[in-house]
Amino acid sequence: MMQLPEIRNRVDIRHVDGTPEGYALRILKAYRRRCNEKWVVEGMTDNAKLIYDAMNEHQDLRAKELDRAIAILEKQP
Secondary structure (H helix, E strand, C coil), X not given: CCCCCCEECCCCCCCCCCCCCCHHHHHHHHHHHHCCCEECCCCXXXXXXXHHHHXXXXXXXXXXXXXXXXXXXXXXX
């Protein structure tokens, strides 16, 4: 069985307030918080580090996209 590395800044988003008013924004903000989770790459082999560094970089890219979407929804009345 493959051992996954530690995750830094773990966030639990199993529950998001499901009341209708502002629901979409709460979901996006929950997923945005999750973008702060990063794989701990210290001590990995170079090949493994490349993969996990790429996944961490993708977290940053998702965060930017979610930040833009959240900003748009927050401007809505």
